[in-house]
Amino acid sequence: MPMLERVAVVSIAPILPGVVHGGSQRILDGVLRGLADAGAEVRVVCSWRPENDGGFELAPNINIEPLLRLSGYFPDPWEVPPYQILQSAESIAPVFEWAETVYLHADTFYLRNLIPEGRRVVRSFHDFHYETALISAFGFDADITIVPSDYLKRCIDATVGATPGRSVGPVVVVPNGIDLQTYRLRPGVTPRGVRERAESDLVLLWPHRPDPRKGIVEAIEITGELVRMMPDRNVRLLVPRHVDATSSTETREFYDNAIQLATAGGVMDCLEFTPWWSDDETAGAYSFADVTLCPGNFIESFCLVAYESLACGTPVIAARVGALRDMRIPGVYTFDWNLPGGAPIEYLPLNGALISALGNDIDTDAVRTILKEDFSFEEMQRGYLAAITGDMPGAQEPSPESTSTVRFTIAPWCMARSPWVYNDYEYGWTRRDKLAEFLTIGGHHVLGRRAGGRCFTLEVAMEFGVTPEQVKQGLKDGVIIRV
Structure with a gap:
């Protein structure tokens, strides 16, 4: 594995001493420690808060530098006076000059022009519905993109990967790791701030x-x-x-x-x-x-x-x-x-x-x-390290299938329960009648599998009783996608 010496990490979310905000921050903590254990010097740029003013050392060779004058609050971290964005850019530019590799954690970082030409840029996404993540995915490139699940990879491949003129680049799945040393059964423990259990x-x-x-x-x-x-x-x-x-x-x-x-x-x-x-x-x-x-x-x-x-x-x-x-x-x-x-x-x-x-x-x-x-925590650390160093096997950009037949599949963000279809991005159900029935029980009409769903042609759907208009509306509403 290539050796890393200087890695700049960007976290739009603030990093505070002794406090972890949520799941994405726990993953970041593990990634940072994995990089440091591999011998890298790590400088982490994050949003400023009074609690992290002046920065601090998270662990040996991991320095937290709260140089971003952003709000630190999602989903609108960039909603600040423009001069604070300028101040942020001026403060972090030297960090990118110093770095060999840049890792953008839960990427919502827009000041890409600050990263010098020739630096390796690796990013991860831990959501694909906030405006900030969507802008980064559709608007900016990276040498490699890390996601925690097949579900998220399918969503990115089906949208960014299908956008005319856009190259999504390699998208690799590194499942989030569970720290089994920390997360284990602890009988008899009463959490801080909670009264003890009664029998009932x-x-x-x-x-x-x-x-x-x-x-x-x-x-x-x-x-x-x-x-x-x-x-x-x-x-x-x-x-x-x-x-x-x-x-x-x-x-x-x-x-x-x-x-x-x-x-x-x-x-x-x-x-x-x-x-x-x-x-x-x-x-x-x-x-x-x-x-x-x-x-x-x-x-x-x-x-x-x-x-x-x-x-x-x-x-x-x-x-x-x-x-x-x-x-x-x-x-x-x-x-x-x-x-x-x-x-x-x-x-x-x-x-x-x-x-x-x-x-x-x-x-x-x-x-x-x-x-x-x-879901090994150590395997997750090794996966991120391999992606950041460029030593991850099989991390090539997907090539489109060559076929003259137009095929469709249910969108990865949807689930059929005849006569209804649930759409993650609509946060609810819509009635689709025959199309929903076909997507629910039409599994014997399988022409192959891709992106986690069964593929079908318009002709096969019509044999089941689905009309071309229903397929067209399903495409428009994001219920089905072209393969």
């Missing part, structure tokens, strides 16, 4: 950052449902309060709204806010809980929460959205988010997922074996 307690955990699409409404509704289903149990809903609650009005409003929802639902006594925990404390919270909730319609590109919870022996209830549709690990009980009436009854509803999660114990050892084999 039924503890639900909603450990997400404050985005309504992460499912706080659904979590409160689930709490109310369990209160009615199990009157002899003391249902508790634990919600960590994000570190931004002290500095962001929008974040404070999120938790105020949660209080209003819980009050209106008659479960305010069940809602318990906790501190924003460290990784070790979060592992204890997973172990403390009976079920971890991931019930929203946020477009998850991986969902670290679900994997971490399983590593600690706690089952997960999750909506089938984004990459969670591909999750096939025992202990995850999924349901179709807000599925309209009239869909086939074999699809597990929310109540069924609840009953299954509460009535089945996880074989934690077996689950941890799966996580170690498929």
